[in-house]
Amino acid sequence: MVHMFMLFCVCRLAGVFGDSVSVMEGDSVTLNTDVTEIPEDDEILWKYGAENTLIAKINKENRIFSTSDDVPDGRFRDRLKLDDQTGSLTITHTTTEHTGVYRLEIRGAKLTSKTFNVFVYARLPVPVIISDSSNCSSSSSSCSLVCSSVLSVCDATLSWYARMSVLSSISVCDLSISLSLPLEVEYQDKNTYSCVLNNPISNQTTHLDINTLCHTCAEGHAPCCDSVEAVLRLVVTALMGVASAAAVVLLVNDVRSTRG
Structure with a gap:
């Protein structure tokens, strides 16, 4: 789990500085x-x-x-480079474990301090949309869909959009x-x-194709049509059987009358 640290106050010695930095997991971040x-004669910690x-640490x-x-x-x-x-510090190949508060101290004629709040966010997967066929029924005129993230992520929000308007959202760490x-x-x-998975610095979007996903669900609404077709086939078969039997009877009668 990503541990987020809130920006905090630093006691003023010669001056107080602050900064907040957000990066994607795997990228490098430099604290200047x-x-x-x-x-x-200065020392950097x-x-x-x-x-x-x-x-x-640097002491020239x-x-x-x-x-x-x-x-x-x-x-x-x-992972550290100076x-x-x-005296700037670079953290390479960052992971979410590098999220936290970093403190710089420059010790010389006066003591100067600066804090950096670094937030490293996991790379987001592309959300997946599927039709929920378990909710299909012959009386329904709507299609049930589910959008999900194939990987578990923290500090991210999953949302359904209709054009540019948010319909619903969920965010669970x-x-x-x-x-x-x-x-x-x-x-x-x-x-x-569209379904969007986003965090403060990136997002992944999947657009809904209603014709593709909901067509399958709609087909599930027509078992009656399949039944009617089956009944019609049985009726046609029966009629053909009756016609065949009648033809045989006519043929037998014709033979008998010829012999007579």
């Missing part, structure tokens, strides 16, 4: 120090999380340029279940429907 060059775990005077891989769960292993000129949303449409409906 906003300095063009690190002063020779990068910390992560509520525990302020040290993950990177002592020739220290290091990143730390000793975070308990190893989430930063081989810019030796500006539970990775044990997948999102699904029903919709009822008339068979002859000419409106444009």
Whole structure:
């Protein structure tokens, strides 16, 4: 599950800065120090999380340029890069586990701090629309549909749209279940429907083809037609049988009269 951290206040030492960054899982994110060059006698520290775990350090005077891989769960292993000129920190190949609060401290003649709230969102799957044939009935004039996400995602919303208007939405942050949303449409409906799965930085859309999905459901409404056709076939067969029997009788009578 993605752990989201709210922007929090940082005590003012020499100045307080804040920033919020959102990226897609797998992309890289760079946290900038906003300095063009690190002063020779300054020390730069990068910390992560509520525990302020040290993950990177620069001390030009002592020739220290290091990143730390000793975070308990190893989430930063081989993923951190430092810019030796500006001190900016880059996290490569991000995962949702890199969501959190990052703190920059620049220690020199004065102490400057800055916080970054990083949000890493999982890549969204394309939603799938299927017809719910279990709800078909001969008396119904509508088609039952279900749109769902084939993968469980968090911080995402699944919505039905009619043109540009939202009809219904669902958002559940539970990775044990997948999102699904029903919709009822008339068979002859000419409106444009689409199912959209979105998060704050991306979306995936599937458009509804009523003629394709609802046609199958509509066919299920006509068992009576199949029955009538079967009855007609039986009647025709019976009539043909009667005609054949009558022809045989006429033939037998004709033979008898000839012999007489």
